[in-house]
Each structure stands twice: as structure tokens, then as C-alpha cells.
Amino acid sequence: MASKSVSAAAGSRQSSVSSTGSIDPFSVAQVYYGPETDFTTHKMSNLIRTRTLSTVQTRSSNNTPDYLKSVPRRRASQDAESLTPRKFLVDVNLTLQALLESEDTDGNMQITIEDLGPKVLQLGTANSNGFNKFDIRGTYMLSNLLQELTLAKEYGRKSIILDEQRLNENPVSRLSRLIRTQFWDSLTRRIDASLLEIIAVDPKNRSKDQSPRIYVPPTEKEQYEYYVKEASKRPHLNLQVEYLPATITAEWVKSVNEKAGLLALAMDHVVDEFTGQSTLRGKPFVVPGGRFNELYGWDSYMIALGLLVDGRVDLAKGILENFIFEINNYGKILNANRSYYLCRSQPPFLTDLALKVYEKTIFEPGALELLKESFKAAIVEYKQVWTSPPRLDQESGLSCYHPDGIGIPPETEASHFEHLLMPYAEKHKLSLEDFQRQYNDGIVKEPALDEYFVHDRAVRESGHDTTYRLEKRCANLATIDLNSLLYKYEVDIAHTIRTMFGDKLVLHDGSVETSASWDRRARRRKNLIDQYLWDEEKGMYFDYDIVQKKKSDYESATTFWAMWAGCASPKQAARLVSDALPKFEEFGGLVSGTERSRGVIGLDRPNRQWDYPYGWAPQQILAWVGLIRYGYEEDAERLVYRWLYMITKAFVDYNGIVVEKYDVTRPVDPHRVDAEYGNQGSDFKGVAKEGFGWVNASYTFGLTLITSHARRALGACTPPGLFYASQYSYV
Numbered sequence: 001m002a003s004k005s006v007s008a009a010a011g012s013r014q015s016s017v018s019s020t021g022s023i024d025p026f027s028v029a030q031v032y033y034g035p036e037t038d039f040t041t042h043k044m045s046n047l048i049r050t051r052t053l054s055t056v057q058t059r060s061s062n063n064t065p066d067y068l069k070s071v072p073r074r075r076a077s078q079d080a081e082s083l084t085p086r087k088f089l090v091d092v093n094l095t096l097q098a099l100l101e102s103e104d105t106d107g108n109m110q111i112t113i114e115d116l117g118p119k120v121l122q123l124g125t126a127n128s129n130g131f132n133k134f135d136i137r138g139t140y141m142l143s144n145l146l147q148e149l150t151l152a153k154e155y156g157r158k159s160i161i162l163d164e165q166r167l168n169e170n171p172v173s174r175l176s177r178l179i180r181t182q183f184w185d186s187l188t189r190r191i192d193a194s195l196l197e198i199i200a201v202d203p204k205n206r207s208k209d210q211s212p213r214i215y216v217p218p219t220e221k222e223q224y225e226y227y228v229k230e231a232s233k234r235p236h237l238n239l240q241v242e243y244l245p246a247t248i249t250a251e252w253v254k255s256v257n258e259k260a261g262l263l264a265l266a267m268d269h270v271v272d273e274f275t276g277q278s279t280l281r282g283k284p285f286v287v288p289g290g291r292f293n294e295l296y297g298w299d300s301y302m303i304a305l306g307l308l309v310d311g312r313v314d315l316a317k318g319i320l321e322n323f324i325f326e327i328n329n330y331g332k333i334l335n336a337n338r339s340y341y342l343c344r345s346q347p348p349f350l351t352d353l354a355l356k357v358y359e360k361t362i363f364e365p366g367a368l369e370l371l372k373e374s375f376k377a378a379i380v381e382y383k384q385v386w387t388s389p390p391r392l393d394q395e396s397g398l399s400c401y402h403p404d405g406i407g408i409p410p411e412t413e414a415s416h417f418e419h420l421l422m423p424y425a426e427k428h429k430l431s432l433e434d435f436q437r438q439y440n441d442g443i444v445k446e447p448a449l450d451e452y453f454v455h456d457r458a459v460r461e462s463g464h465d466t467t468y469r470l471e472k473r474c475a476n477l478a479t480i481d482l483n484s485l486l487y488k489y490e491v492d493i494a495h496t497i498r499t500m501f502g503d504k505l506v507l508h509d510g511s512v513e514t515s516a517s518w519d520r521r522a523r524r525r526k527n528l529i530d531q532y533l534w535d536e537e538k539g540m541y542f543d544y545d546i547v548q549k550k551k552s553d554y555e556s557a558t559t560f561w562a563m564w565a566g567c568a569s570p571k572q573a574a575r576l577v578s579d580a581l582p583k584f585e586e587f588g589g590l591v592s593g594t595e596r597s598r599g600v601i602g603l604d605r606p607n608r609q610w611d612y613p614y615g616w617a618p619q620q621i622l623a624w625v626g627l628i629r630y631g632y633e634e635d636a637e638r639l640v641y642r643w644l645y646m647i648t649k650a651f652v653d654y655n656g657i658v659v660e661k662y663d664v665t666r667p668v669d670p671h672r673v674d675a676e677y678g679n680q681g682s683d684f685k686g687v688a689k690e691g692f693g694w695v696n697a698s699y700t701f702g703l704t705l706i707t708s709h710a711r712r713a714l715g716a717c718t719p720p721g722l723f724y725a726s727q728y729s730y731v
């Protein structure tokens, strides 16, 4: 590990105050509301004065605050005609109070289209010393005002000069700017002392023992000593540092469910800039957000796509290095790095991530070495996780999601299994809580439940937790999703070994890999996918049930993953576009599964979040890339537009909201999802600071796939039907 010196903050933050004292109206909150721009402490008249100033008023009124008395002001009458952007002089607390009182009529600390206020508030201009008033009108501007005031208050500001441009910014520019300059930073974590207070927090942990805990692999002695030392420096944290056993079994994982903890990740040796001593620093990564405050498997891949567009290669690389660490120390890329996820993985995307990071770092020292380490790790993961028992179905040669584990997944929301477990609790005359404990401890035996949880854990490994597609049978399904991803691994490994490593890659155990065997694996898997998963009559792929020995009939948007991976023939791709796509295309993009496949829902059969009518970012991204790969650019662009429109519209109408998933059939409030644990990302007061990882990424990435014309239409919130009707007569 190379020595680096510790730098203070994440790379994207720069001062936006120029030498003349003027501030970029779109600078990050930290700068915009930071001490540099505080005109009450600095005499920064340029912050207030607009450049068109022609006549200066020197007279101060009696109620002019002291800090403004020396400030030159423009002739009041010019404000109304000014072509230059306005600046407002705002008393933060008073304005915030007035704004919430009149506009947040439902009292949820957000200003949305559901609030019934007058939708107008006056602000005084800075040049007139607040005398000339202008209307701030409409939900979008008022909610932006709420967001800005909330931030200003958090930065301790009592008064601010606020650029009108910050309130009426094009929503596409605003959202992509916030993602780029703020959301990624808010979601960035590293596992080390600098962030322990934040990263140790686990809203999913319901165990009695709530002490923060970190588990360290037995071979990482240096990390262990580091954490022990850091824990002793922070006794208030009560951080428990523990070694993991050399062999991790399902029994052991279950045994620590009441002592849940973080799992250590990759670290660098660095020189502490304050002490000059060598120390460790965690490699950064980005969490999904909401209740998900750890490094996730497939979320991270999607997030990395956005990071790479936004120039945050450091973070994408950190994710990659942490994945390699996980494979080398935990045997797999984990569902996420908490103890209760130790037996479980998630959909694999490592080879594609490694190639994308390599493309962006090609001229950096160590780039090829990192690519090599990534591919060595991917081969180990492929062989030991995805194509070994119990995940490999020997008979078909295809793979299934099928993690190990015992008992009830402890990370789920408390009520998730109530409906399922209540009859068992009644049968054993136990309270629900006692039944759960006794069942987990093996005191009461219920083989049917054991079987249920094998599949439930598999559902969670699939990332599609939960859906009627997979319930009660996931471990028996050779899914089109997983097998497409494994095909992509095989193709990537063959190609990379051949073109980058002289057709020879020596693994850590000394074994040698060449491209030929990976070419063969890919060819074989394509044949198996055609044989077991392709339905010629329906023109799409389905999952294959290895026990019932027949295809499932659930229509899932994962059918398009075959196009992403490149394992569909051009003819199959054409059928997917003509026959399957119309089944999934909804107002806001692709729906996870069709309504017909989901079936009737009701009190006894509640909605599942990965079923109709919900749409998820990874489904959109993989389909877009797949469609483009086969030349269906128009279809891809239309789907991108639908998805981005839905996100933008919710962002505009609902106080800057960006959530985990959307109801793609609802044009008005698509963020409203109450299935399972609700929607992550919606629970904020005043201002959203994180969005949600993969949705942020889908936005950033999606914008690279549409024309500038479409981007302009999006900024004007032009509904998809209207936008495409203006372009193509057939829509």
C-alpha cells in the first residue's frame, strides 16, 4: 500500500468566491453559506451589489441593519427593469418562519404541490436594502427557497444575500448539480476513525446490544490494532473491536445477530498531516442512503456509473478496491458490509466495474495492476461463489441465487414477517417475539419455515427483495438476471486476459488462466440460456425452475439484462424490443414486472416493492445500455426520457425529493411508495441532502444518453407524451 498524506475534504469542493468578492451563485452550500461569504462579518460589498449599479444611494433608513449601512446600493427604481439576475437580502429565521407558516400548510417541513398556501412570498432585493419587493412564486421556487434557508440556517447564518438564480435554476441543472457537488459527498463513507460516528450507525439493527462494533478479518492485525487504539481514544463511543473467526459459517453468523457490527474494508497507509505519524485510512465508497448506511454490492456498481460521469473516479476506484478486499477476506462481494450479510452476495458486476475504472484511470500509475487484481478476484468469486454448490445447478449447468444462512434475516423491518410467522406462533402458543427467538435458536423446529427462509435469503441475494416472482422459490430459479451477468463475466474475463495480460493470468494460488476456457464457458452459457430461458413464442427470457423443470411464467424486466450482457442474438434482441418492451413500458419508464404476473393484491397478499407498479434505477440503466448495444437508440432515449422526466417532475413538485424507487404508473406523485419499508429518501426536513445512490446515478448517467434537445424539454418539464408527439407522428 502506497503512502499518501491525508487530505482534508473530498475532491469536488472548491471555493467559489472570486478575487473580486463575487460568489458563483451555484457554489456548494458550504461555500455559499460559509464564513467567506458572510457579509455581516466581512465587508464584502460586492456580494450585495449587482454589477449594473449606476447610481448609488448613500442614505440609510432608520431600520437599516448596521451591517448594511456602509453598503452601496443601487437606485431602487432600477430593480424592476434590471436584466441582471436579482439578489435578495434575506433574514433567514424570519423568512423561514413566514415561509413555513404560509406555504407548508400540511406541516411536513416540505413545500409541495399538495400544500395549499398562496404560493407566493415577497423578498426584498439586496440593492434596495430590502425595500423593493419581488414575488417568489410557485411551488418550485418556494421550495427552493425553503431548501436554501434550511441550509443557511444549518451553517449558522442569520442573514444572507440570496441569488434569484438559485431559486429559479433549471431543474435539470439544479438536480444534476446537487448530485455532483453535494449528494455524492453526503453519501461518501470510509471505514476508519474519521467517520466512525456516522458509519457505525445502523438503522436496521434491532438487537438489544446497540454498541457500535467492528469485525476485522483475522489476517488484518494492523487494522485490528488501529481500531483498538482509535476506540480507546473515543471512550464515549463504546466501540467494540472483534476479530472474525478464520472460517465463517452460517451458525457463527447467526450467533452474532444480537451483536451486529460493521465489517472492516480496505485501507491505505497514510501519513497523518497533524502528527506526521503513519496511520491507516479507509478507502472511500458511497452508500445507497436512507436506512442503507454501508457498502452494498449491486447498488455500488450502479452508483459508480454515476460517479464516473461526474468525475468522481476516486470514489468509483474506492468501491472497486473495497470489492476486491471483500472477495479476498470474506470470500464474496457482500450484500453489504454488516455481520448479518456475511453469507450473502448480490448481483455480480465486478468485471464491468473494473473495466470502466480502468478506462478512466488508464494513465495513472497502478491502473493495470488494479485491473489485474480485479480480474483475479472476479475469477475467484465466479468459481467459489457463483458456479459452486449450492448456487450451481449441476443438472442444467446454470446458476441460482442461493446463499447460506440460518433463521430469520434480522435486518428486515420488524413487521415484515409478521403475517407469515403469526400462525406458527399461535400453533406453538408463543408470543411472536418468543416464537422468533425459539425458532432462530432451533428450540422449535418448523421445516416449512426453514424452506421459506432459504428462498427468502435467496431473494435478498438477488437484490430483488421482495417480489412474487421469487417468493418461496428463488433458490430454485436459474434466473435470466444472474445468468446474463455470469455470461458477461465470462466474456469480459476471456477478452481481458487475451488483450491485456498476454493471454495468461496467474492467480494468487499459482493457477494459470487463459482466455480459451472462458470463451468456452461463455459459449456454453449462451447455449444454456437459449435452451432453458428463452421462450421463442413469447419473444423473451424467463427464469427456469430447476426443481419443477420448467420455465416460470413471471414476466420480469430482467429479461433485458440479456441485452446488457450481450448474450441475446440480434434476432432475439429484435423480439425483446417488439414483443417484450411494450409489456414493461409505462409512463415513467420500465416497470419491474407486469401487472398480470404480479397478480391480485390485497390484505392477505400485500404489494411487494419489486413488482408492478414499481420501477427501479438498475432496471432502467441495464435496459438502456442493452438497447443501445443492439442499436435501438430511439427506444433507449425514450425510456431514458420517461425515467428522467418522472424524477425531475417529482423533484420540482415535491421539494427536491429523490427516492429509492418510483411508482412508474403515477404521473403525479410517483415517489409515493408504501410497499414494505416505504420509500427511502423521502424522510427529510426542509432540504434533501443525499437523494438516493442509484437514482442519483441513473439521473447523471441518463443525461449522457439523451440529446440536448431532450435535455431542454426535460428542463421545461415537458411530459414524455407531448415531447415525443412533437417529434414523431406515431407516438
Ligand SMILES: OC[C@H]1O[C@H](O[C@H]2O[C@H](CO)[C@@H](O)[C@H](O)[C@H]2O)[C@H](O)[C@@H](O)[C@@H]1O
Binding pocket: 204, 288, 292, 296, 298, 299, 335, 409, 411, 412, 413, 460, 461, 462, 463, 464, 465, 466
Ligand atoms: O432490509 C431489507 C433489505 O434491504 C436491502 O434491500 C433493498 O435495498 C438495497 C440497498 O439499496 C438494495 O440493494 C436491494 O436491491 C433492495 O431491495 C438489502 O439488500 C436486503 O438484503 C435486506 O434484506
Ligand SMILES: [Ca+2]
Binding pocket: 103, 104, 105, 106, 107, 108, 109, 110, 111, 112, 115
Ligand atoms: Ca408541506
